[in-house]
Amino acid sequence: MEREGASLVDRPLSISAGETLSGGMRVVLTPAGERFKKMRKALHAHxxxxxxxxxxxxxxxxxxxxxLDILDNPDIHQEHAKRYVPLRYV
Known part of the structure; x- marks a missing residue:
């Protein structure tokens, strides 16, 4: 079992978090396999x-x-912060 550990370990399928909320693009929720390897390699490169x-x-x-944007216009500080949030959550 120790030698086969990598092939036996996997993540449970999470439709709500893994597919609906992230479009299947969360490495943490991706099951082991070829897709996981590609995602991990892309992350490592960056x-x-x-x-x-x-x-x-x-x-x-x-x-x-x-x-500087906040200092220029402090009344809309939340709008300035939205540039760092993915559009799907705004």
């Missing part, structure tokens, strides 16, 4: 330590823009 370091300037620029 979240490896070397690649993440390159995101610093972009994150600083967007954070600065966000703060």
């Amino acid at each position: 979240l490896s330590p070397k690649v993440v370091q390159s995101y610093g300037p972009v994150l600083m620029r967007t954070a600065r823009e966000h703060i």
